[in-house]
Amino acid sequence: MNQNLTTDRQTFATHLECSITGERYEADQLHGLSRAGRPLLVRYDLDAVRSAISRDTIEARPTDLWRWRELLPVRQTANIVSLGEIETPLVPLTKSGGPNVLVKDEGRLPTGSFKARGLVMAVAMAKELGVKKIAMPTNGNAGAALAAYATRCGIETIVFCPDDTPEINVREIAMQGARVWRVNGLIDDCGAIVGKGAAEGRWFDFSTLKEPYRIEGKKTMGLELAAQFGWKLPDAIFYPTGGGTGLIGMWKAFDELEKLGWIGSERPKMFAVQASGCAPIVRAFEAGEEHAERWEDASTVAAGIRVPKAVGDFLILRAVRESGGQALAVGDPAILKAVEAAAKQDGLLLCPEGGATLAAYHQALNTGLVDEDDKVVLFNCATGLKYPMPEAPQALDRTQPIDFDAL
């Protein structure tokens, strides 16, 4: 039906590189972290891409994630495992945001979150490279996306999540065919279990940035933005930052697009948004550090960004600094207030992490980091329907006379 999913197209991945040493690794092989213990980045023959296709080629294709095939690592069309990865819409947030504020509503992706982008790519590559069993630590949404895609192509999955992960996420993961375990700890405690099992050869470790292909999937957020903005980029991007894969991925996307000559050298200011109760990147940014220390006693309503230690910390910090942006922390009250404002004023139900970006935008506006004329994109990383909402207790007894004036 969708030609992106059925047409054989060349991919131009040539090799992978260690993100810290530049050491080269072979393409089309199974990889975890580099020998230096850092994420691997996929590299492409961009000169060849430029000769093969143009922006018009892309625009003539159906507008989904797979239209970017030449800039993605999957070789065989048959290995694409898809649940319908649409291009997510940009929704104006006129009243609670401002006249130039757009929300990229990632809650419209399969399994209701932007985790689908990374996992659809990583699972397709796992399929291509013959992986039979995958394990992953998750705060919820990544596990759900992994479960859905892995189930769809017959790969076995085991998922570990903190024991306070919302019930809906845990059930969704199980419903979609994964074995899911609640662990009395945080996501990095879960990650330690996954790592131990992987070291024993029990499964492949799908932790954030520990396999190289999730970032290629998340990269499509940047590619899409470029196309949606007519091959320019917005002035600022506010991105809820836990592991930071998406921020790193977008920064990589912009670089590749410039090398292709499809965009110019201008870049958005990148704002890495964290919660005050778990803000390791903000602390490192402010201290001028290249790496971020683990954040102890992490706590926030925005569970998706409750990541005490990110393996790609230096890549996040580097992108934010190069862009002229900042790392910003917002408190839980501001997050909840922003979620309510967007819903009650603009009819858009954000997730708490999306609310954090709206709160951070107002903070940046108040402190002059951006101004009202700036074209701004906030990332709503998941559907607000997955998160608790306030009670609405009003009831009416229809067997009694109804006082219409009181309704």
Next chain:
Amino acid sequence: MNQNLTTDRQTFATHLECSITGERYEADQLHGLSRAGRPLLVRYDLDAVRSAISRDTIEARPTDLWRWRELLPVRQTANIVSLGEIETPLVPLTKSGGPNVLVKDEGRLPTGSFKARGLVMAVAMAKELGVKKIAMPTNGNAGAALAAYATRCGIETIVFCPDDTPEINVREIAMQGARVWRVNGLIDDCGAIVGKGAAEGRWFDFSTLKEPYRIEGKKTMGLELAAQFGWKLPDAIFYPTGGGTGLIGMWKAFDELEKLGWIGSERPKMFAVQASGCAPIVRAFEAGEEHAERWEDASTVAAGIRVPKAVGDFLILRAVRESGGQALAVGDPAILKAVEAAAKQDGLLLCPEGGATLAAYHQALNTGLVDEDDKVVLFNCATGLKYPMPEAPQALDRTQPIDFDAL
């Protein structure tokens, strides 16, 4: 950004017609039911549309609901109220369905359900026609869509829902700025309250098919299918049928597309899917009746199709019969089994009403109403995330030695 939302385009609505008497009503006026108490249908100057645009015109536009502007009733671009009404993807259901089974995943629309299609149109028309206050009875999803769009353009809304409506729906409605009341009754009991207030001039009645524009929004499901299938249509459509607006709307869409010369005269078999615990259309279909009696003591897990009495009953029955399809009832156990099969085998989480269409498909296959070679579309009308899922209680104590073999 999206030119569909910013470009002024001509619309070709000429008038409305009573669906039972054919009596003519003026366009661009506020209407409820016809004088005969039946739904009004919007009519277009299709000859003029044919002269003005072609299939290529449509295909060159962004793929959202508003690309169909010439076949929609909204006159002024400024009255479009949008939360990003994307074209919903077709997702193959290979294992739990079959090689030719596609799910149209309507859960990707704003507020997570296909109700967004009808309500985005009805609210835009309400805005265009100066409505200030709207009331509606709902089983949940329609109320959420109404709340979101009405809030977005500043129209006041009051929503009444059965008191066993899932908590998530009630909270979503309230969160998005509507006043919501739980009523000790079913949706038609709620409808009676809305009707009474409307008769007193307190608000405008947005009940299913009681205002004429929701059907025009739902019609876009049929328009999209035609475009997605390359201007042919699938062999069969399984549609979860409560009020039936979508089924009626698709049938109208196919008729308009044929008159435009954009599709031929072939039609899918239309299967109206109901739950065994609330199957008024099935009973009327089997009895050869033109209208359906109210179903007493309605009960099903698929609350969205728990509609005891549909004001458009005769339009549903007429479309199903003309198409050579059938009205089919499936039991709650079959519905839940189908939801589980789609999730566990294909990684796609359906809503119960979507599960009902999968169960009905297998029933139709077993009884020879369709065969495996038929290209089939099942409508998943909402994201499965809005519905209860089984518990997943497994827990792991990380402070104790972990038995990896037992994971």
